[in-house]
Amino acid sequence: MAIPISYSIKSLVTRKLTTTLTAGGMALVVFVFAATTMLAEGLEKTLVETGSRQNAVVTRKGAPSEVQSSVTREQASIIESMPGIAAGAQGGRLAAKEIVVLISLTKRGTDKPSNVVIRGISSASAALREQVRLTEGRMPRPGTYEIIAGSSIARRFEGAKRGETLAFATRQWRVVGIFDAGATGFSSEIWGDADSLMQAFRRPVYSSVILKMADPLRFEDIKKAVESDPRLTLEAKRETEFYAEQSKAMSTFLRIMGTSLTVIFSLGAIIGAMITMYSAVANRISEIGTLRALGFHRSSILTAFLAESLITGLIGGTAGLVLASFLQFFTISTLNFQTFSELAFSFELSFWTALKSISVALIMGLAGGLLPALKASRMKIVDALRSV
Amino acid sequence: MPLLIKMLLKNAFRHGLRTGLTIAGMTIAILAFGILTTVVDAWYAGVEASRANRLITRNAISLTFELPLSYYDKIRQVEGATKVSYGNWFGAFYKEERNFFANFAMEAQSHLDIVTELVLRPEERDAYIKDRRGAIAGRKLAERFGWEIGDLVALTGTIFPGDWEFVLRGIYKGRDETVDESIFFFHWDYLNESLRETMPERAGQVGFYIIEIARPELAGAVSKRVDSLFKNSLAETLTETERAFAMSFVTMTEAIMTAIQLVSIVVIVIIMAVTANTMAMSVRERLSEFAALKTLGFNRAHLSFLIFGEAMVITSLGAALGIALTFPAAQLFRSELGQFFPVFNIKPATIYMDIAAAVIVASVSAVIPSYRVAAAPITAALRRIA
Numbered sequence: 076m077a078i079p080i081s082y083s084i085k086s087l088v089t090r091k092l093t094t095t096l097t098a099g100g101m102a103l104v105v106f107v108f109a110a111t112t113m114l115a116e117g118l119e120k121t122l123v124e125t126g127s128r129q130n131a132v133v134t135r136k137g138a139p140s141e142v143q144s145s146v147t148r149e150q151a152s153i154i155e156s157m158p159g160i161a162a163g164a165q166g167g168r169l170a171a172k173e174i175v176v177l178i179s180l181t182k183r184g185t186d187k188p189s190n191v192v193i194r195g196i197s198s199a200s201a202a203l204r205e206q207v208r209l210t211e212g213r214m215p216r217p218g219t220y221e222i223i224a225g226s227s228i229a230r231r232f233e234g235a236k237r238g239e240t241l242a243f244a245t246r247q248w249r250v251v252g253i254f255d256a257g258a259t260g261f262s263s264e265i266w267g268d269a270d271s272l273m274q275a276f277r278r279p280v281y282s283s284v285i286l287k288m289a290d291p292l293r294f295e296d297i298k299k300a301v302e303s304d305p306r307l308t309l310e311a312k313r314e315t316e317f318y319a320e321q322s323k324a325m326s327t328f329l330r331i332m333g334t335s336l337t338v339i340f341s342l343g344a345i346i347g348a349m350i351t352m353y354s355a356v357a358n359r360i361s362e363i364g365t366l367r368a369l370g371f372h373r374s375s376i377l378t379a380f381l382a383e384s385l386i387t388g389l390i391g392g393t394a395g396l397v398l399a400s401f402l403q404f405f406t407i408s409t410l411n412f413q414t415f416s417e418l419a420f421s422f423e424l425s426f427w428t429a430l431k432s433i434s435v436a437l438i439m440g441l442a443g444g445l446l447p448a449l450k451a452s453r454m455k456i457v458d459a460l461r462s463v
Numbered sequence: 464m465p466l467l468i469k470m471l472l473k474n475a476f477r478h479g480l481r482t483g484l485t486i487a488g489m490t491i492a493i494l495a496f497g498i499l500t501t502v503v504d505a506w507y508a509g510v511e512a513s514r515a516n517r518l519i520t521r522n523a524i525s526l527t528f529e530l531p532l533s534y535y536d537k538i539r540q541v542e543g544a545t546k547v548s549y550g551n552w553f554g555a556f557y558k559e560e561r562n563f564f565a566n567f568a569m570e571a572q573s574h575l576d577i578v579t580e581l582v583l584r585p586e587e588r589d590a591y592i593k594d595r596r597g598a599i600a601g602r603k604l605a606e607r608f609g610w611e612i613g614d615l616v617a618l619t620g621t622i623f624p625g626d627w628e629f630v631l632r633g634i635y636k637g638r639d640e641t642v643d644e645s646i647f648f649f650h651w652d653y654l655n656e657s658l659r660e661t662m663p664e665r666a667g668q669v670g671f672y673i674i675e676i677a678r679p680e681l682a683g684a685v686s687k688r689v690d691s692l693f694k695n696s697l698a699e700t701l702t703e704t705e706r707a708f709a710m711s712f713v714t715m716t717e718a719i720m721t722a723i724q725l726v727s728i729v730v731i732v733i734i735m736a737v738t739a740n741t742m743a744m745s746v747r748e749r750l751s752e753f754a755a756l757k758t759l760g761f762n763r764a765h766l767s768f769l770i771f772g773e774a775m776v777i778t779s780l781g782a783a784l785g786i787a788l789t790f791p792a793a794q795l796f797r798s799e800l801g802q803f804f805p806v807f808n809i810k811p812a813t814i815y816m817d818i819a820a821a822v823i824v825a826s827v828s829a830v831i832p833s834y835r836v837a838a839a840p841i842t843a844a845l846r847r848i849a
Contacts, residue, residue: 096740100733179525346488347737410715
């Protein structure tokens with residue numbers, strides 16, 4: 076025969092302060108766990124969505140990012156004329172020769188500089204990125220010193236709003252438009268005309284060639300063609316993989332940090348739960364004796380006390396998760412170590428993260444309640460009844 | 464006084480298991496707090512180690528752009544600049560990509576003249592300067608890969624593609640513990656000569672100049688003089704103090720450091736909840752005892768002091784244990800994660816903050832129980848059976 080669950084709930088309600096404090100400790104642990112996991116997931120999602128399954132990126136062999144890569148004009152033309160590239164609406168080939176450099180810009184309201192990606196685009200660039208939408212103004216005209224800024228750059232950096240100008244490479248660049256690329260890395264970039272930028276930066280080489288594959292399933296053919304051509308010291312990657320690799324170091328760092336913090340912090344919370352449950356057992360010895368005398372089994376007592384502890388965990392876990400879910404409204408902007416440039420991303424709460432967070436809370440409840448509940452269930456009826 | 468301490472100890476340990484658990488919780492919290500604070504300090508280690516009498520000149524566009532070597536002679540003539548050196552971030556790795564460490568190509572003689580905190584034996588220094596393919600490595604870096612003087616070290620370049628071979632001519636030590644002992648330096652000339660053969664368009668380019676100035680107060684004036692020399696040229700410069708330069712790296716990752724700092728406070732709040740809970744329980748069980756003390760004439764202040772003292776016993780024991788454990792934990796951290804945190808030292812400030820945390824946790828957790836004791840009418844409390 077089982078002890079009704081309402082018994083466990085009522086005992087929790089009786090000790091309001093203790094229950095709140097115990098659950099509060101657990102809530103904080105769950106909050107830290109959920110927050111770091113959400114951050115790592117937000118970062119991964121942003122960089123994974125930056126790439127498209129249909130696109131391939133060609134860079135210098137071994138270059139960890141586009142900034143460190145160089146593709147000469149001749150090499151770029153060879154790539155452009157390769158078979159397997161999709162045709163665009165106007166009949167041209169969907170391949171874009173781009174230059175990517177880092178410039179140091181100042182954040183609004185501070186004097187702190189940060190590295191921003193500036194991408195020199197060619198005519199096919201916009202068509203290759205379906206996520207990119209112009210929200211204000213127009214595209215930069217080829218051959219001019221006009222630029223457009225990604226939405227998170229326009230918001231956070233001095234001089235990056237439409238109509239303002241940015242000074243770099245001894246020239247003034249006018250912002251003629253703002254584009255939004257949703258939760259992708261492009262929202263943290265500035266785009267301008269590739270030829271103008273190459274001239275201004277005196278960099279006679281491209282950084283990468285992006286191409287849309289006519290048949291994404293035949294990526295291996297393109298890869299082979301690029302990597303076996305002796306004139307090219309380049310390599311091809313799927314765009315999705317290319318960007319996923321750039322999130323690796325940082326998201327691994329966040330996950331390791333999150334997990335180790337959770338493990339350490341949860342020890343504290345488990346101890347809190349254990350203290351509470353031991354005292355709950357100690358205060359109710361005669362009650363336990365009565366229950367046993369009424370015919371409740373040892374296992375029922377064990378379950379009732381475990382339930383009490385698990386409910387505390389559940390309350391704490393839910394509170395922590397609700398708290399963490401508000402983080403979704405925030406955007407973090409920080410340096411991605413791998414690309415050495417600023418990247419904005421948000422906390423991302425997925426179903427799995429929610430499930431894992433609640434499990435962490437339940438595990439804490441279980442670990443904290445197990446020993447006290449065992450102690451309660453092992454009491455002898457006579458001894459328990461005799462105690463006052 | 465001894466009687467009071469005896470009483471506080473007796474009261475605190477009346478419930479051995481509970482108190483033991485609370486102390487354990489406190490220990491974990493202080494340990495976590497100490498390590499997290501040290502992690503944040505380690506992040507700022509570069510800023511800490513920077514010297515006030517040094518300036519760094521780099522391309523104004525961003526660090527990924529270079530400056531012509533021809534600037535060297537012009538910068539040397541700037542008034543207030545006593546010594547000038549230059550170099551490039553090399554960005555290579557040893558054997559595998561995960562074996563990453565800082566490596567620079569530097570103009571060897573002037574670099575060692577300026578960066579005097581790198582301590583080399585005179586014969587090692589001479590050997591390094593004489594050998595064009597020579598290199599020096601920090602003590603920790605050499606230990607990590609088991610390098611010894613005279614070894615042939617091959618690095619794989621990412622910014623400058625290819626395999627590069629060096630002969631290790633010296634292992635430097637830091638003059639004090641703020642110096643990063645995990646950097647690899649070699650001759651800029653060696654890099655430049657190789658580039659001239661393989662990639663002539665990239666030769667003759669310098670990543671940054673280091674300028675030593677006569678007095679720290681001249682920093683602003685000399686920076687301005689250098690930058691105005693190259694104003695409106697193809698490669699404009701940005702000169703700042705070494706500290707500002709190091710800081711610019713750190714501020715770019717500020718968001719993460721702020722998060723770690725916040726989290727280290729969260730752990731204190733968690734333990735606050737746990738300790739407050741312990742105190743609330745032990746006071747509730749002894750409410751009649753406190754009522755008896757009240758009838759004997761002890762006032763509210765006395766009782767609050769007793770409760771606070773008991774909480775102090777628990778938190779300070781936990782904190783003492785936690786502080787004691789922080790040192791071996793930091794040692795473990797250094798040996799396991801030394802490549803990410805080359806300088807990992809516990810600062811005295813961290814210990815003071817640990818102690819402050821213990822006092823704050825004790826005070827906060829004593830507030831509600833003290834209030835309860837004070838508010839409970841004597842008769843009601845005496846009648847009550849815990």
